[in-house]
Amino acid sequence: MTPNGRNHFEDWDLYALGVLEDAEQRDMAAHLASGCDDCMQLYLAAQAFVAGLAATSPDTPLPPGAELRLRKRLESSGAIVDSARERVPAPSAWGMATLAPWAVAAVCLFAAIGFAVGTRDARRELRETQRQKAEYEAKLRQQAPPSQIPSSEITPAQVTELQDTIDGLKRELAAAQSAKVAAEQEVKAVKAQLADAQGRSRELDASLKEAEEHRSKAEESLASAHLQLAKAQADAGRLAQASAQNDQIIALLESAPLSQLDLKPTGAARASARVFWQNDRGLLLVARDLPSLPPNGSYQLWFYRQGKPDLVNVGVLHLENSGDGLLFVPPGPALLAMSGALVTAEPGSGSASQPGEEILKVKP
Amino acid sequence: LTGTPEEAKLLARISARDPDALLELYRLHGPRVFSLAYRMTGDRSAAEEIVQDTFWKLWRRPDMFDPERGVLIAWLYTISRNLALDYKRKENRRPFESVINNIDGRVKGAVVPEMAAMADPSMSKAIRNAMNDLPAEQKSVIDLAYFEGMTHAEISERLGEALGTVKTRLRLGLNKLRDAMRGLGRVNR
Numbered sequence: 001m002t003p004n005g006r007n008h009f010e011d012w013d014l015y016a017l018g019v020l021e022d023a024e025q026r027d028m029a030a031h032l033a034s035g036c037d038d039c040m041q042l043y044l045a046a047q048a049f050v051a052g053l054a055a056t057s058p059d060t061p062l063p064p065g066a067e068l069r070l071r072k073r074l075e076s077s078g079a080i081v082d083s084a085r086e087r088v089p090a091p092s093a094w095g096m097a098t099l100a101p102w103a104v105a106a107v108c109l110f111a112a113i114g115f116a117v118g119t120r121d122a123r124r125e126l127r128e129t130q131r132q133k134a135e136y137e138a139k140l141r142q143q144a145p146p147s148q149i150p151s152s153e154i155t156p157a158q159v160t161e162l163q164d165t166i167d168g169l170k171r172e173l174a175a176a177q178s179a180k181v182a183a184e185q186e187v188k189a190v191k192a193q194l195a196d197a198q199g200r201s202r203e204l205d206a207s208l209k210e211a212e213e214h215r216s217k218a219e220e221s222l223a224s225a226h227l228q229l230a231k232a233q234a235d236a237g238r239l240a241q242a243s244a245q246n247d248q249i250i251a252l253l254e255s256a257p258l259s260q261l262d263l264k265p266t267g268a269a270r271a272s273a274r275v276f277w278q279n280d281r282g283l284l285l286v287a288r289d290l291p292s293l294p295p296n297g298s299y300q301l302w303f304y305r306q307g308k309p310d311l312v313n314v315g316v317l318h319l320e321n322s323g324d325g326l327l328f329v330p331p332g333p334a335l336l337a338m339s340g341a342l343v344t345a346e347p348g349s350g351s352a353s354q355p356g357e358e359i360l361k362v363k364p
Numbered sequence: 365l366t367g368t369p370e371e372a373k374l375l376a377r378i379s380a381r382d383p384d385a386l387l388e389l390y391r392l393h394g395p396r397v398f399s400l401a402y403r404m405t406g407d408r409s410a411a412e413e414i415v416q417d418t419f420w421k422l423w424r425r426p427d428m429f430d431p432e433r434g435v436l437i438a439w440l441y442t443i444s445r446n447l448a449l450d451y452k453r454k455e456n457r458r459p460f461e462s463v464i465n466n467i468d469g470r471v472k473g474a475v476v477p478e479m480a481a482m483a484d485p486s487m488s489k490a491i492r493n494a495m496n497d498l499p500a501e502q503k504s505v506i507d508l509a510y511f512e513g514m515t516h517a518e519i520s521e522r523l524g525e526a527l528g529t530v531k532t533r534l535r536l537g538l539n540k541l542r543d544a545m546r547g548l549g550r551v552n553r
Contacts, residue, residue, distance in 0.1 A: 013538050018449075019509045019516050044433065049542065051438035053510045054445065055396070055488040056495040057403035062395050066412050070390055070419065074383045079423070160424050167417055174413045175451055 012039070012046035077163070245328050252281040252328075263287075263341055263360035273325075273360045275341055283335055285343075287317060287325035287360065293345060300350045301327050304340030304363055309353075311342065316350045339364045371436055379426045386423050393437055394419070396488070397444045404448035404511050414451060418444040449513040494544035502537030505530055 014020055015028045032043055074080050252258070255278050263273040269291045277283035285301055293299070299317040304310060312334055317325035325343075329335060340363040344355040371392070377385030394415055401411035418440055422429060429439045495503060508514045508522060516534070520527045 010535055010538070014534070017509050017534075017538075018513060019519070019534065021515055021517060047442060048434055048438045049538075049545075050510065051441040051445075052491055052545070053495070053506065053541075054400040054441040055491040057399040057511075059395070059488075060399045060402045060411075062398045062415070063408055063412055066394065066398075066415070067387060067390055069412070070416050071383075071387060073416065073420065074386065074423070079381070079383045156424075163420075163424065167420065171410075171413060171417070171447075171451060174410050178407050178410055 012042040016046040016050040249284055249328050252284055255281050261362050263362045265360055266358045271360055279336055280331055282331045283329040285327045290323050290325050298346050298350055299325050300344050300346050302342040302355055303334055303338040305337040390419050393440055397440050401444050401448050405451055410451055414444050414447045417447055494541055498537050498540055502533045505533045506537045
């Protein structure tokens, strides 16, 4: 009967497998120790069954030389030369003949482990083992004077105890060496990753710099495109305005009745001009053979009118490369009040009230 | 029930302190024990050390194994598994081996017939096939329990499964393995 009242092989399977939690595992161990033979039968069967799971391990051959290493272990333990030793009379000095090989082997192993492992755990284990060994030797000396104890009275259990310690240290050594190799491999891998990351970082820096250059160029191109767009939009505006004005001019010229009046040159220049107008459609001035203007100069049209002021600014002529000038005046009060026209040469982009040099005029 | 006659002779010679008998036994069972140790540690040198320590225990205390109560390979598997778990954990979660040894030393006359099949190396493949026939989730919990030495709770945490689920899968898996082995005609319960 198990501690929890069950008596089933499944419970002992789990116990033998070691999956139960500590408290339950301890309870079942205590129950076995109490002497329940039925449960012991179940447990031994479960132990064997669970051990059978080992057979599911993939077959892996022993490393080369494994048997030789076991043989050396037997030799170093004295097992292989035991029979020969039995033929040799034991030395009279107690202990040294029997204990010395173990002690020497242990000390050598301890030293080897200390140097090879170099870990804190191994050193601590070494110190502890050395302390235990010293206590053990002191206890033996107290129990009997060396000269009274033949070497054959060093019990196998005592030798076994020391050998257990050596075995444990060897396993520690193997584990520490494996850990060291693993750590070195990990360091190597991390270094490789670091170098890789640094390489990628440099590549990324170069890519970033290149991208920034591209961005700068793109911004310049974008600004230039914006400028060109604004210019094109302005040109389009002007063209649209010119187109609308052309439509107005055509409409004026096609209208009837259409009044016209010629302007006469005021000086020696052979320039000529004519105005076409209808009060509802506006006025068009066409001038030809205009004399050259000083730099930045312009020609300006003025209307004579009744009343004050008797001369009003109408606008600046648009000059063609041929020297001809053109100006359209939309219908309005200025046109209705017009009684004559004057074309002047102005130094700049035109004058608001004071006319410059008179070039052409017609005055009623 | 106690294995082959050859095995029994070797054990008798080991008890008589014949080192060559231990080496012969090593040649006989060493590869199987090594396969287990290597499966558990993944480290060839550590696995060899564990196998050597297992046989060394038999050499030092041949009386720890009673051929009247079981099969030697099962005993070797048990010892090497505990050593491998020691290696994996650095220290035993439980004094498992000492419990076994104490019990073995105290109780006499117990008989373990279940794993007589294990004395026959050809049965390993059949046991392996039975394991492979298990559903993956049951095989997984058995692997973690046996080869990794995990408890129910640790398996539950590792797999992210409820504790009850883990226990159920483990019981089902073990029962199926028993049934399969019973089908091999070697295991009787």
